[in-house]
Amino acid sequence: MPNDVLNGIVLRTTDYRESDRIMSVLSKERGLITVTARGCRKPNHRLAAFASQFTYGEMEVNERAGKLQLSSAAVLESFYSIRESYEQLLSASRIANAAERVADRGDPNDDLFLLVYHALSVISYGENDPKDTELCFMAKLLRMEGFAPALTYCVKCGRDLRGEKEVRFSNSLGGSVCERCGSAFLTVSTLSLEALRRMMLIDPGEMRRVRLPENVRRELEPLIYDYAEYVFEFKVKR
Ligand SMILES: [Zn+2]
The missing domain is CATH 2.40.50.140 (Nucleic acid-binding proteins)
Incomplete structure (x- = not known):
């Protein structure tokens, strides 16, 4: 052959x-x-x-x-400079791990290939926090696989939530929920949900521009991974 x-x-x-x-x-x-x-x-x-x-x-x-x-x-x-810091290596490893879990055997996927390529490239050469690139990668991966969560309205009653400061987020319902419909769910700021919405939509070539405020990064990391683990049904090494 x-x-x-x-x-x-x-x-x-x-x-x-x-x-x-x-x-x-x-x-x-x-x-x-x-x-x-x-x-x-x-x-x-x-x-x-x-x-x-x-x-x-x-x-x-x-x-x-x-x-x-x-x-x-x-x-x-070689993306050799990924190995120069523990934070870069950890973020790149999570990206590679998530990509391997969702990729189909024998079935080409140009969008996934480009997303992984750009994410590793930004972690290797970009000046933003590798964690921001990692979270942007996960946000885009969720959207690409058809799991974009609702972020601007209540998934139960449909109410527009953009005027609120804080809302709730439910993995099983698939996104944002108003206080009245889901007071038992996780509280999250609409500022963080807006950052997540923008990351889902950003062009992969523009990922180096993502710079999350510290409080948003802290709030989004567990939210994104809990949701990704729920919909993808795999565990992420944290
Ligand atoms: Zn509601």
Whole structure:
């Protein structure tokens, strides 16, 4: 079988046997794939530069017994500076983890690919807080997967909530709820919900502009992850 050329971002790696590495890769052409880089952990191996987390590049793969093996690779972007701070590494890891959970095997998704690419790029080179990029990524991911929460009106009675200072938020009802309809739910400021609404809509290429005030960031992080865990049905490492 001839080799196939694929563009991909390495989301996760697992060492295997003495010198192999198995990679979970988000590819432009085939969605989520698993690729083995044989021998890449030997000293100065030609596949070593590509076979690490967050690397974006062009891979030549061949298929043997239904399994993809990396035969050569060109690194287009290592996003190496992600590793320079713990905060950057943590945010990038959560992005890679969430992308792997929602990506479809064998099914290309240009929007998801671009979103991951831009998010890693901003974490690597941007000057904003990596947490803001991470939360913006999650907000956009929720919308992309069809789980954009209601943010400006009560999901129960339909009342416009934009004039309020604080409202309630319900994961099971899918967003904002007025005080009268949901006094048992989590309290959240409409300022934070407006920030979330803007992050969902921002162009991926503009993510480096996101700068959340500290109180909004503190309020949105648990809200976004609780909601994402509820709708995606996976646990996020916190
Ligand atoms: Zn209501």
